[in-house]
Amino acid sequence: MTTLYILPYSHESFIISHIFPLFLLPVIFIQYQKKKMATFALNKLFLPIVFLVLIIKVSQSKAALDARYYDQTCPEAEKIILDTVRNASMHDPKVPARFLRMFFHDCFIRGCDASVLLDSTPQNQAEKDGPPNISLGAFYVIDDAKAKLERACPQTVSCADIITIAARDVVAMSGGPFWNVLEGRKDGRVSSASGPINLPAPTINVSQLIQSFAKRGLGVKDLVALSGGHTLGFSHCSSFQARLHNFSSLHDIDPSLNSEFTETLRKKCLKPNKDRNAGRFLDSTASTFDNNYYKQLLAGKGVFESDQAIISDYRTRWIVESFAKDQTLFFKEFAASMVKLGNVGVIENGEVRLKCRMVY
Structure with a gap:
C-alpha cells in the first residue's frame, strides 16, 4: 500500500468489488495510529481593502475544511468510520467499490453534501432514486457508522464527511493510496432525482467528458485519474451491450474493441439478454486497486x-499511457484528484444530520 499525504491547493454502472484483500486491513489501521496530520494554513493576502470582503467570501468554503477538524470534538471519528467499513467489508466484499461509487455520485452532482443519502418522501423523489443511482448500495454501512458516531460525539460528524473518509479507506484497504481527508463538510437539505442526470454516461465521448468535469472544476488529468476508480468495478450488460450488437450502420461491433475480448463480452451478454444480473468486471484484478485498468x-x-x-483522443491518451507504465504516479494523481473532488461544492449553511437518510 502506498501512503500519500496530499496537501491540496485548496457510470451508470453497478460497481462492485470481488474478492477483498483483507490482509491489508491491519496495515490501514496502523496508518491511522501513526499518521501525522498536516496543518493547512491560508496564505496571507496583501490586497487592497476594497477587495477584502470578496476574498473572504470566495475562500470561506475551502477555509472551513481542515485535516484536523475533529481532533478536539471527536478524536475517534476516523477510527470509528474505519472500523465500521472494515467490518462491513469482511461480510460483503462489494462494499469497497460501492463506497467509491457513492462518493463520486454524491460529489459530482451537488458537491459533497450527502444529498445522495437522503430518502425520498411523498413530496420529493430523492437522488438515490434517480435512474443512474438506483443500483447504489451500502447505505446501511453509513447508517451504522453514523449511529456509532452519534453515541461517541453527538451532532458533530457530518454524513458528507463519513462518505468522504470511507471512500479514502476503501481505496487504501484494497491496496491503493492513503491520503489525509480534509474534514468539516456540512450536510445538504436538497436532493432531487433529476440531479443524477448530470453524471457522465458510459457512452459519451472525450469532449463531453472534459466539459462535464470542467463544470466541477476538474481538469483532464482529474478525468483520467478518477476513471481509474473503475479498477474496482463491475457493470451490467445494459451499460455496454450497444457496443456488441448493432453498434452502427457500418459496424455490428464497436471496432475499437479487442476481438477476443468482444467474444468474451458477447458470451456474458447474450442477445436478447434475459439475465438482469449478467455483466462484466471492468478490470481483470477487480479486487485490487491498481493500474491494470489502464493497461x-x-x-x-x-x-x-x-x-x-x-x-483515442490525444488529450487523454498520453495520461493513460503514463498511468499504465507507472502505478506510483497513478496513485499520486488519483489521491490528489479525490481530494480535489472532495472540495467541490462545500456548503456553508448546511447541517449535521442526526440520521443520514433524513433532514431535520
Whole structure:
C-alpha cells in the first residue's frame, strides 16, 4: 500500500468489488495510529481593502475544511468510520467499490453534501432514486457508522464527511493510496432525482467528458485519474451491450474493441439478454486497486465506450499511457484528484444530520 499525504491547493454502472484483500486491513489501521496530520494554513493576502470582503467570501468554503477538524470534538471519528467499513467489508466484499461509487455520485452532482443519502418522501423523489443511482448500495454501512458516531460525539460528524473518509479507506484497504481527508463538510437539505442526470454516461465521448468535469472544476488529468476508480468495478450488460450488437450502420461491433475480448463480452451478454444480473468486471484484478485498468484500455479491453474513448483522443491518451507504465504516479494523481473532488461544492449553511437518510 502506498501512503500519500496530499496537501491540496485548496457510470451508470453497478460497481462492485470481488474478492477483498483483507490482509491489508491491519496495515490501514496502523496508518491511522501513526499518521501525522498536516496543518493547512491560508496564505496571507496583501490586497487592497476594497477587495477584502470578496476574498473572504470566495475562500470561506475551502477555509472551513481542515485535516484536523475533529481532533478536539471527536478524536475517534476516523477510527470509528474505519472500523465500521472494515467490518462491513469482511461480510460483503462489494462494499469497497460501492463506497467509491457513492462518493463520486454524491460529489459530482451537488458537491459533497450527502444529498445522495437522503430518502425520498411523498413530496420529493430523492437522488438515490434517480435512474443512474438506483443500483447504489451500502447505505446501511453509513447508517451504522453514523449511529456509532452519534453515541461517541453527538451532532458533530457530518454524513458528507463519513462518505468522504470511507471512500479514502476503501481505496487504501484494497491496496491503493492513503491520503489525509480534509474534514468539516456540512450536510445538504436538497436532493432531487433529476440531479443524477448530470453524471457522465458510459457512452459519451472525450469532449463531453472534459466539459462535464470542467463544470466541477476538474481538469483532464482529474478525468483520467478518477476513471481509474473503475479498477474496482463491475457493470451490467445494459451499460455496454450497444457496443456488441448493432453498434452502427457500418459496424455490428464497436471496432475499437479487442476481438477476443468482444467474444468474451458477447458470451456474458447474450442477445436478447434475459439475465438482469449478467455483466462484466471492468478490470481483470477487480479486487485490487491498481493500474491494470489502464493497461486493459491500451489493449482494447475497456468495457465502457467512454472508457475506451480516452485512449483515442490525444488529450487523454498520453495520461493513460503514463498511468499504465507507472502505478506510483497513478496513485499520486488519483489521491490528489479525490481530494480535489472532495472540495467541490462545500456548503456553508448546511447541517449535521442526526440520521443520514433524513433532514431535520
